[in-house]
Amino acid sequence: xxxxxxxxxxxxxxxxxxxxxxxxxxxxxxxxxxxxxxxxxxxxxxxxxxxxxxxxxxxxxxxxxxxxxxxxxxxxxxxxxxxxxxxxxxxxxxxxxxxxxxxxxxxxxxxxxx
Amino acid sequence: xxxxxxxxxxxxxxxxxxxxxxxxxxxxxxxxxxxxxxxxxxxxxxxxxxxxxxxxxxxxxxxxxxxxxxxxxxxxxxxxxxxxxxxxxxxxxxxxxxxxxxxxxxxxxxxxxxxx
Numbered sequence: 001x002x003x004x005x006x007x008x009x010x011x012x013x014x015x016x017x018x019x020x021x022x023x024x025x026x027x028x029x030x031x032x033x034x035x036x037x038x039x040x041x042x043x044x045x046x047x048x049x050x051x052x053x054x055x056x057x058x059x060x061x062x063x064x065x066x067x068x069x070x071x072x073x074x075x076x077x078x079x080x081x082x083x084x085x086x087x088x089x090x091x092x093x094x095x096x097x098x099x100x101x102x103x104x105x106x107x108x109x110x111x112x113x114x
Numbered sequence: 115x116x117x118x119x120x121x122x123x124x125x126x127x128x129x130x131x132x133x134x135x136x137x138x139x140x141x142x143x144x145x146x147x148x149x150x151x152x153x154x155x156x157x158x159x160x161x162x163x164x165x166x167x168x169x170x171x172x173x174x175x176x177x178x179x180x181x182x183x184x185x186x187x188x189x190x191x192x193x194x195x196x197x198x199x200x201x202x203x204x205x206x207x208x209x210x211x212x213x214x215x216x217x218x219x220x221x222x223x224x225x226x227x228x229x230x
Binding site for chain 1: 118146148150155156157158159160163165204206208216217218219220221222223
């Protein structure tokens, strides 16, 4: 178990630029999740994949956000035309098939939009 | 929609004393409940979960949690706190049904400080 890996750890970008984050889940996990965490808050659900299928997406998620998991392995999260309000920690997690399986989180990508 | 409340932003406890971090939840039907811990600049680590059965659940690092259905609570406890337990603790809930949303809903977190 090598854990969930996220890249980069930190990203500083100017408002209006596009950014892309990568997540490599635990290899035998077929479920992958993206969460966003701002200071003083708990993680907020963004989207969920089972294998390559994106099965759920938060209604609060802007159209500027898109996620993919093309081969059911790694995933990318892209934010287009970044805004200062997008500054947050973006967490990726993976889990096995069972509905009540705990999520295994990566260390996150901290995004700062200037 | 489900929700989680952690009424205390911060809990301070002396090393060696028992600790309690409170959590209440709201969900349709029966809940699956989780506790996670977060250290600075790190992701969340799973501590324990309640699925069904015994209301007292034991987890990692000596932590346990008690499920109380009538009070819709799932408080985290430890008999003797360590300085190394100082971290941010999150309670989370997902409905039991399984047919539908996989959105694990988190509370805002409670910062635990164990004082030497």
